[in-house]
Amino acid sequence: MAPQASGRQGLSWQAAGPDLFVGLFVLALGLLCLWQAYAIPVTPLYAQVGPKFMPTLVGGLVVVVGAGLTLKALRGGWSHELEEMQDAPATNWRALGLLGAGLVVNLVLIDTLGFVFAATAQFVLVAAAFGSRRPLRDLGIGLAVTLGAYLAFDKLLGVNIGAGILEGIL
Amino acid sequence: MDAFSGLALGFSHALTITNLGWALLGCFLGTAIGVLPGIGPALTIALLLPITFQVSATGAFILFCGVFYGAMYGGSTTSILLNTPGESGSIITALEGAKMAKNGRAGPALVTAAVGSFIAGTIGTLGISFLGPIVVELALKLGPAEYFSLMVLCFVTVSAVLGGSALRGLTSLGLGLVIGLIGIDLQTGQPRLTFGIPELLDGVDVVLVAVALFAVGETLHLAWRHVEGRQELREVGKLMMSKEDWKRSFWPWMRGAALGFPFGVMPAGGTEMPTMLSYYAERKLVKKEHLHEFGTTGAIEGVAGPEAANNAAAAGILVPMLTLGLPTSATAAIMLSAFQSYGIQPGPMLFTTQADLVWTLIASLYVANIMLVVLNLPLVGLWARILKIPTPQLYAGILVFATIGTYGISNSVVDLMLLYGIGIIAMFMRRFDFPTAPVVIGMILGPMAEQAMRQALTISQGDWTTFVTRPVSLCILLLALLGLVGPRLWALASRRRVST
Numbered sequence: 001m002a003p004q005a006s007g008r009q010g011l012s013w014q015a016a017g018p019d020l021f022v023g024l025f026v027l028a029l030g031l032l033c034l035w036q037a038y039a040i041p042v043t044p045l046y047a048q049v050g051p052k053f054m055p056t057l058v059g060g061l062v063v064v065v066g067a068g069l070t071l072k073a074l075r076g077g078w079s080h081e082l083e084e085m086q087d088a089p090a091t092n093w094r095a096l097g098l099l100g101a102g103l104v105v106n107l108v109l110i111d112t113l114g115f116v117f118a119a120t121a122q123f124v125l126v127a128a129a130f131g132s133r134r135p136l137r138d139l140g141i142g143l144a145v146t147l148g149a150y151l152a153f154d155k156l157l158g159v160n161i162g163a164g165i166l167e168g169i170l
Numbered sequence: 171m172d173a174f175s176g177l178a179l180g181f182s183h184a185l186t187i188t189n190l191g192w193a194l195l196g197c198f199l200g201t202a203i204g205v206l207p208g209i210g211p212a213l214t215i216a217l218l219l220p221i222t223f224q225v226s227a228t229g230a231f232i233l234f235c236g237v238f239y240g241a242m243y244g245g246s247t248t249s250i251l252l253n254t255p256g257e258s259g260s261i262i263t264a265l266e267g268a269k270m271a272k273n274g275r276a277g278p279a280l281v282t283a284a285v286g287s288f289i290a291g292t293i294g295t296l297g298i299s300f301l302g303p304i305v306v307e308l309a310l311k312l313g314p315a316e317y318f319s320l321m322v323l324c325f326v327t328v329s330a331v332l333g334g335s336a337l338r339g340l341t342s343l344g345l346g347l348v349i350g351l352i353g354i355d356l357q358t359g360q361p362r363l364t365f366g367i368p369e370l371l372d373g374v375d376v377v378l379v380a381v382a383l384f385a386v387g388e389t390l391h392l393a394w395r396h397v398e399g400r401q402e403l404r405e406v407g408k409l410m411m412s413k414e415d416w417k418r419s420f421w422p423w424m425r426g427a428a429l430g431f432p433f434g435v436m437p438a439g440g441t442e443m444p445t446m447l448s449y450y451a452e453r454k455l456v457k458k459e460h461l462h463e464f465g466t467t468g469a470i471e472g473v474a475g476p477e478a479a480n481n482a483a484a485a486g487i488l489v490p491m492l493t494l495g496l497p498t499s500a501t502a503a504i505m506l507s508a509f510q511s512y513g514i515q516p517g518p519m520l521f522t523t524q525a526d527l528v529w530t531l532i533a534s535l536y537v538a539n540i541m542l543v544v545l546n547l548p549l550v551g552l553w554a555r556i557l558k559i560p561t562p563q564l565y566a567g568i569l570v571f572a573t574i575g576t577y578g579i580s581n582s583v584v585d586l587m588l589l590y591g592i593g594i595i596a597m598f599m600r601r602f603d604f605p606t607a608p609v610v611i612g613m614i615l616g617p618m619a620e621q622a623m624r625q626a627l628t629i630s631q632g633d634w635t636t637f638v639t640r641p642v643s644l645c646i647l648l649l650a651l652l653g654l655v656g657p658r659l660w661a662l663a664s665r666r667r668v669s670t
Binding site: 018019022026029030033036037040041049050051054055058059061062065066068069072078079082084088089091092095096098099102103106107110111115118119122123124126127128129130131132138141142145146149153157158159160161 | 220221223224335337338340341344345347348351355357358360361362363365386389390392393394395396397398560561562563565566567569570571573574577578581583586587590598601602603616620623624627
């Protein structure tokens with residue numbers, strides 16, 4: 001696919017736009033780290049190197065690479081040259097949305113309903129995100145998987161992975 | 171303790187029923203998980219870390235090593251039958267292996283991969299047994315200043331030398347270092363980068379980060395570009411190699427092992443480089459009449475060599491991990507944190523203070539290798555069946571285990587939010603081609619580097635020149651500098667030569 005001669009400038013901007021966001025994000029992360037390093041109160045405790053030094057160094061590193069990435073994005077970016085991006089299919093909003101819903105549902109339910117129900121709900125939504133058309137069967141599989149995992153981790157290994165209604169009965 | 175008495179001690183412990191059982195379980199789990207596309211040994215060991223609460227250190231590490239070696243075997247099966255490499259080391263195997271499978275030669279490809287892994291794994295383990303004590307001797311002479319310089323070298327090699335771009339590698343490393351800083355400073359008790367959130371005072375757990383990067387990020391990235399449809403799974407066919415196959419595989423195995431092990435030992439981390447080099451070497455060295463098979467029908471040399479290099483390099487990675495306490499791959503970094511959760515600090519002292527544990531672990535590597543070659547060829551049908559788990563249920567299941575691994579740490583919803591947050595960052599990292607391993611390594615090694623630096627400066631009474639006036643430290647730092655700017659100068663010089 002050859003870019004049209006007139007659209008050359010526009011194309012490079014369109015391709016490098018996302019890269020610019022990445023560069024700025026990294027830059028912001030570095031500045032955040034530097035700000036937090038600055039905010040660490042200095043103790044009167046004697047130390048050759050205080051607690052501030054390393055965060056400042058790391059923050060500096062991130063700022064430098066962030067600036068480098070931003071510069072690279074302004075010069076045309078890098079990600080559109082990636083082999084994987086050449087014939088990548090379009091963003092699958094349905095899959096991403098369902099998957100995101102699965103994560104949020106888990107987050108909201110796990111404290112109240114407990115691990116088994118929360119994780120089962122997540123299982124059904126994630127399976128649907130990847131194209132499963134049989135939610136009832138997924139519900140069954142999800143219940144079996146999460147119950148088995150709960151019993152193995154909680155009873156066998158003694159790892160508490162979230163108590164809830166069902167877990168209270170077991 | 172020299173290698174022979176060490177191994178004698180190790181085998182006397184490793185050959186007990188319990189420890190054989192742990193090794194078998196590890197091999198089985200490792201292979202099963204290595205076979206599943208998209209999850210590798212680092213994630214598996216991270217999810218298994220809770221057993222450190224219940225099981226003795228020896229048992230746990232035998233299990234982890236079984237998983238480590240097993241995942242490598244499993245990874246080659248996926249590469250050959252499905253053409254989707256599960257981890258970076260088997261990308262090259264997929265090149266020729268998948269083509270062989272397409273032409274009905276999946277059987278010989280699987281056998282040469284398994285036998286090659288066995289031979290290279292054994293050579294690599296021999297390397298650990300005999301090289302380990304020597305490295306320990308040398309390492310005992312190093313002070314904190316040298317350690318700090320070694321870690322700097324490690325940072326440079328894992329982030330800037332390997333991979334597509336030094337800038338992106340260093341960005342990943344920086345992210346890992348930032349995450350490693352979160353929490354209370356051990357020397358002064360000051361909270362750092364916690365933003366006033368009490369849950370962050372203890373720092374961010376490595377399991378959480380590993381799960382976020384390797385499970386959540388991976389799943390999100392797959393969903394982003396998901397297209398309905400099923401992947402094509404090749405038939406296994408007959409698991410036999412002809413006499414000619416054996417003859418054509420033998421030297422690639424040897425060369426692959428010889429190439430892979432040193433790469434693993436050097437803090438150059440990763441298995442990508444040796445597997446790639448082995449592939450190019452085999453393509454150069456192959457007999458004329460077989461050259462046409464490369465890239466067309468699939469050449470057995472192109473599976474045998476890289477697969478051996480992969481396993482030997484993986485074994486080599488254990489040398490700096492056990493002797494110096496320096497992890498050079500994501501899996502080694504997670505194993506290191508497992509040591510830490512037992513209150514054991516890997517390093518040169520490990521071979522004296524924990525001789526039992528170390529030698530039992532090394533002996534178990536031999537055991538695991540034999541188990542894997544005996545188990546895997548007959549069971550390849552079972553492994554191929556694992557590959558038939560449909561994608562929706564597979565990824566739904568992976569996310570369930572991601573929740574367990576994270577929520578199990580401290581039952582905190584804040585941890586889950588952090589998991590998803592880092593997972594989203596990991597998704598973008600995949601999209602924009604940032605490597606993930608440097609994040610884990612930076613996170614584990616960063617605090618260690620800071621500690622070594624502070625110790626070195628306390629010894630030198632605050633004199634910064636200690637890092638460059640001590641000859642060994644200076645040499646290591648110069649190597650690091652060379653690794654950072656060398657390739658760039660080289661590119662600049664060759665460009666100038668072309669233009670003039």
